[in-house]
Amino acid sequence: MSNEKKLILIADDDADYLFQMEAMVKNLGYRVKTAESQAEAEKMLDTIKPDLAIFDLMMEQEDSGFILAYKAKRKHPDMPIIIASAATAETGFTFDLYNENDRNWIKADLYLEKGIRSDQLHREINKLLKL
Amino acid sequence: MATLNVLVVDDEPGIRSGINRILGNYTVGYPFMDEDFDFHLIEAGTGEDAIDVLNSQPVDVVLLDNKLPGMDGIEVLEYIKQQKFDVAVMMITSYASLDLAVKATRNGAYNFMPKPFTPQELRATIENVAKHLFLKRMTKKMQAEGKQIRFQFLSVLSHELKSPINAVEGYLKMMQEKQFGDKLEDYDRMIDRSLTRLKGMRNLIMDLLDLTKIESGKKERKMRDVNLADVAKMAMDTMEPYAIQRSVAIHLEVNGDPQLLADPDEMEIIFNNLISNAVKYNKDGGSVEVCLCNQGQNFEIRVTDTGIGMSTEDSEKIFQDFVRIKNSKTKEITGSGLGLSITKKMVEQYNGTIKVESVPDQGTTFILSLPRL
Numbered sequence: 001m002s003n004e005k006k007l008i009l010i011a012d013d014d015a016d017y018l019f020q021m022e023a024m025v026k027n028l029g030y031r032v033k034t035a036e037s038q039a040e041a042e043k044m045l046d047t048i049k050p051d052l053a054i055f056d057l058m059m060e061q062e063d064s065g066f067i068l069a070y071k072a073k074r075k076h077p078d079m080p081i082i083i084a085s086a087a088t089a090e091t092g093f094t095f096d097l098y099n100e101n102d103r104n105w106i107k108a109d110l111y112l113e114k115g116i117r118s119d120q121l122h123r124e125i126n127k128l129l130k131l
Numbered sequence: 132m133a134t135l136n137v138l139v140v141d142d143e144p145g146i147r148s149g150i151n152r153i154l155g156n157y158t159v160g161y162p163f164m165d166e167d168f169d170f171h172l173i174e175a176g177t178g179e180d181a182i183d184v185l186n187s188q189p190v191d192v193v194l195l196d197n198k199l200p201g202m203d204g205i206e207v208l209e210y211i212k213q214q215k216f217d218v219a220v221m222m223i224t225s226y227a228s229l230d231l232a233v234k235a236t237r238n239g240a241y242n243f244m245p246k247p248f249t250p251q252e253l254r255a256t257i258e259n260v261a262k263h264l265f266l267k268r269m270t271k272k273m274q275a276e277g278k279q280i281r282f283q284f285l286s287v288l289s290h291e292l293k294s295p296i297n298a299v300e301g302y303l304k305m306m307q308e309k310q311f312g313d314k315l316e317d318y319d320r321m322i323d324r325s326l327t328r329l330k331g332m333r334n335l336i337m338d339l340l341d342l343t344k345i346e347s348g349k350k351e352r353k354m355r356d357v358n359l360a361d362v363a364k365m366a367m368d369t370m371e372p373y374a375i376q377r378s379v380a381i382h383l384e385v386n387g388d389p390q391l392l393a394d395p396d397e398m399e400i401i402f403n404n405l406i407s408n409a410v411k412y413n414k415d416g417g418s419v420e421v422c423l424c425n426q427g428q429n430f431e432i433r434v435t436d437t438g439i440g441m442s443t444e445d446s447e448k449i450f451q452d453f454v455r456i457k458n459s460k461t462k463e464i465t466g467s468g469l470g471l472s473i474t475k476k477m478v479e480q481y482n483g484t485i486k487v488e489s490v491p492d493q494g495t496t497f498i499l500s501l502p503r504l
Contacts, residue, residue: 017294017298020298027310036462
């Protein structure tokens with residue numbers, strides 16, 4: 001089962017985190033496109049349809065990732081979305097996608113805390129891509 | 132035993148009595164709290180009734196349905212925010228659209244609870260609210276006692292400190308795993324970025340120290356006659372290496388007598404912040420004009436740059452703690468987001484004012500006015 005052709009879009013406003021995620025995901029054997037803001041990611045989604053997307057939560061706004069996920073799902077309803085953030089540890093604001101209520105308004109398939117290990121990320125991506 | 136007053140706002144009597152039953156004999160306790168909480172329920176069938184209750188008796192927690200016959204939950208929430216009631220609001224709603232959720236969260240709703248909910252869900256929710264409320268009040272109490280604990284400030288601060296640590300840690304791991312091969316030069320970019328992030332962190336810590344000086348209030352200010360032209364020159368010298376790199380010319384204009392009774396260290400912080408911003412947010416080949424305009428009762432300082440400027444919307448936010456304007460033009464510029472908030476606080480200690488005038492892509496002017504003491 002080859003996943004060489006799968007394209008993953010990563011959006012994050014921290015250039016270093018973006019670079020590191022790009023390297024990590026490429027290393028796992030995927031193609032990667034990157035965006036440094038919600039606006040840039042939105043524009044890219046008009047022209048490309050990634051197989052999966054990973055969005056940072058706090059970009060231009062503190063809820064950019066949610067809004068981006070919402071808009072992305074309207075364009076590509078079947079594209080799995082991961083929200084990656086350090087928000088919980090920092091703000092004490094907890095949510096996950098395992099309860100029905102959060103899943104209804106957060107249009108993402110998975111919520112991950114930042115700092116995830118490469119093998120964990122690989123497993124989660126494969127699960128969402130049904131590989 | 133402490134009692135929390137819980138206001139239940141729902142137009143369905145069944146829900147209200149259900150909540151009453153579930154919370155009536157429920158108590159919450161934590162190891163870190165001196166005493167347990169129990170709950171006293173107050174019911175309201177409409178948003179209008181809820182507001183009457185809020186205005187007439189103490190309420191700690193509001194369980195708020197969004198769909199109400201008259202005014203809806205969001206409107207009640209807006210009223211609570213506007214009146215600055217010290218309550219924690221939990222929205223109960225059978226559905227939460229993204230818009231509603233964002234709007235409610237921005238208006239201070241603490242959380243959402245889906246409807247229908249089980250007794251267990253309600254208890255868990257109330258437990259969280261009680262904990263949140265306790266911590267919030269504890270923080271407030273400590274502030275009132277002069278302990279200067281600012282919970283929100285600290286949580287943002289931890290984000291600002293953690294981001295560079297994460298970035299540097301990430302790069303070190305990539306190097307440790309030799310992800311880009313064995314040649315050290317292939318890691319140059321990562322090393323550069325790590326150093327940049329560490330430098331940013333160092334600047335943040337320096338800024339925090341400045342801020343602590345203001346906020347501790349204990350620092351004795353050493354007031355003496357300060358020649359602001361000398362202070363300005365010192366700040367210009369500090370920025371010179373960076374200004375040369377970017378071919379930005381800095382000029383100083385002094386009108387009249389530049390002496391002011393002030394603390395020289397504080398004046399230095401103010402000038403350093405303004406001049407370094409004027410260079411950082413400039414364009415290559417641009418200029419910075421520093422003018423000490425002596426104006427009778429007030430001493431006016433103007434720092435004008437020919438830089439990237441900003442929108443009116445952005446210029447209204449820049450004096451707040453940790454606010455940085457994020458766009459493609461500021462992407463490469465590092466900063467703690469504290470410089471201008473520090474400057475403003477310092478200026479205010481002298482009963483002075485600071486304002487900003489800016490035109491996108493043309494430049495920005497900061498105008499300080501300091502009264503002569």
